[in-house]
Amino acid sequence: MRNDLPPELEKVREKAWRAIGPVKPVDDATQAEQQFLFNAKRTNAGRKLPPQHLVYLALVELLGFRDLGRFEKLAWSIPVDFNGCAFLIEHRKFGVGVFAADPEKEEGDARTIVTHVHKLVKAAKPFFDWLAAKAVEDSAVNVTNKSASLFDRLEFLRASYRAKADQAIAQKDERSVTEGINSSGGSWQSISYPAYRLKAEARWLGLSAIEAFFSWTEHVLIHVGILRGTLITADAVAQSAEADWPTKFKLVFDLADPHSKALYDDLLIVRKELRNFVAHGSFGKQGEAFDFHSSAGPVPVLLPDRLGGRGFAFGQISSFEIENSLVTIDRFIAHLWDGPRAPAKIYVQDYELPLIMTMARDGSYAKAMASIEEMTVFAGYLAGEMDNAANMDW
Structure with a gap:
């Protein structure tokens, strides 16, 4: 149980005890079979519990219920007493639940327990908010990483654009003729050129690819900034996430480097003349609306x-060529993963691991960024540990 609550949250704890009602920690008077901890079975009602982390934090951190600890395929186990009988609230590999000695006979009791846990979680919301704010203040957080997924979207749209553009070229001499008779008995003929439509579709895909590029860079530049030690606190990450694209670029690149500065200038042109054209209503690539x-x-x-x-x-x-913009994007991608930034690709893109801010502060990332070999070992180990945790292989 947390003993460092501010005074105003003590009333939240009192409200939480009222919400949990007849559900209480087990004691010597609680009835349970000898092998209850090993033989308890999942109830149907327990499948409707709130998310496991809210259940655990409310029961253990706020109210002080006992956690029996980890076991194979079991993350935590909280024994509770309901009307003198023992139940378990556990997070097993296939989800959180309420477990009973005889689920068929005790399903109704399990349903009541679930109802009170929902009331508890609702009452505990100010406590959850306090925990979250304190964790961010202490930078005891992980930063979600979706870089590889966002990059896959960029690659898909870029490949689709080029395939459609090639198709338009291949069919440039084709024409489609439609003939018929009108209501007056006269004949009519309509001629269309498939390449015109294919060019339009290619342009739409190209614009979408450029949009996807800036979406990816808005995300990945922050993660590379963390790995390189530019961002080491959760507050700095939050501020950078809200900053504009040029600010994010400068987290990773030194504009005193001529190559980086040239790419920066070229991408700003792409962003202003093409991306903003789409993002702000398609009035015109340079802002022409009238x-x-x-x-x-x-x-x-x-x-x-x-x-x-x-x-x-x-x-x-x-005129502004989409293909030229995509060539600039290809140059940027090659430069991003070159030189001192190369190890970051292994962590951010290849493994798509979350960024752990405590490792940014304690020097773990700085050590791993020393070489591709160091990062390969580090990222592989971390990915393995996360897989074990996800599978509850303790």
């Missing part, structure tokens, strides 16, 4: 640039 009337016909007008201080301005539409 055509003003003139003796020469319609002339594009650029929308105001809030960052640059530009008002409405005379515009000129320029």
Whole structure:
């Protein structure tokens, strides 16, 4: 049981005890068969318990129920007393549940236990919020890593774009002719060119690929920043997650390096002229939303640039090649995983491991980032430990 609760949470603990009602810790008067701990079976009612971590934190951390500890395929086991009889609330490999000596006879009691646990979890919400805030304050957190999944999306869209563009080229000379008779008895003919539609579809896929690239980099740059020691606290990670893309880029790259600076400038052009065109309503690649009337016909007008201080301005539409943008993206990816950043790829992309902030502070990541060999051993060991934990192979 936590003894470091602030005074205002003591009332939450009192409310939690009222919520748990007749469910209490076992004592010498609790009735249980001799082999109850090993023979107890899952009840159907127990399948409707709240998520396992909420159950454990409320019962053990807040109220002080006893956890009997780990066993094979068992993460934790909490014996409880309900009307003088013993039950187990356990997190086994196939989920959290309520376990009884005779589930058929005790199903009703198990259902009542589940109802009170739900009331307990609801009453304990301020305690959960306090625990979360304290963990973030102490940087005792893991940062979720979805880098490999986001990169897979980018690769899929990029490959789909190129396949569609190749198809458009292969069918550039094809045409489809449709003929018929109209209501007046006259004949009509319609000619279409499949390549036009294929080009449009290729462009949509290309735009989506570029969107996917920036989504991936918004995520992966923070993770590489943690591994390289630029971010070592949960608060710094939270602030960086809310920062703009240029700020995230600078977590990983030194703009004094000419290659990094050139890529940075090129990607900013891609982001402004193409990505923002899609993200902000597709008015125009450069912000043109109006055509003003003139003796020469319609002339594009650029929308105001809030960052640059530009008002409405005379515009000129320029072409922007998706393929060039994707080539720039390929150059960036190669540069990201080059040199001192190469070990990060093993951890972030190949294994897609969560970033553990305590390891950022204690030097574990700094040691692993020393070489590809160090990171390979480190990431492999960590992945193995996580697999064992997931399988409850203690």
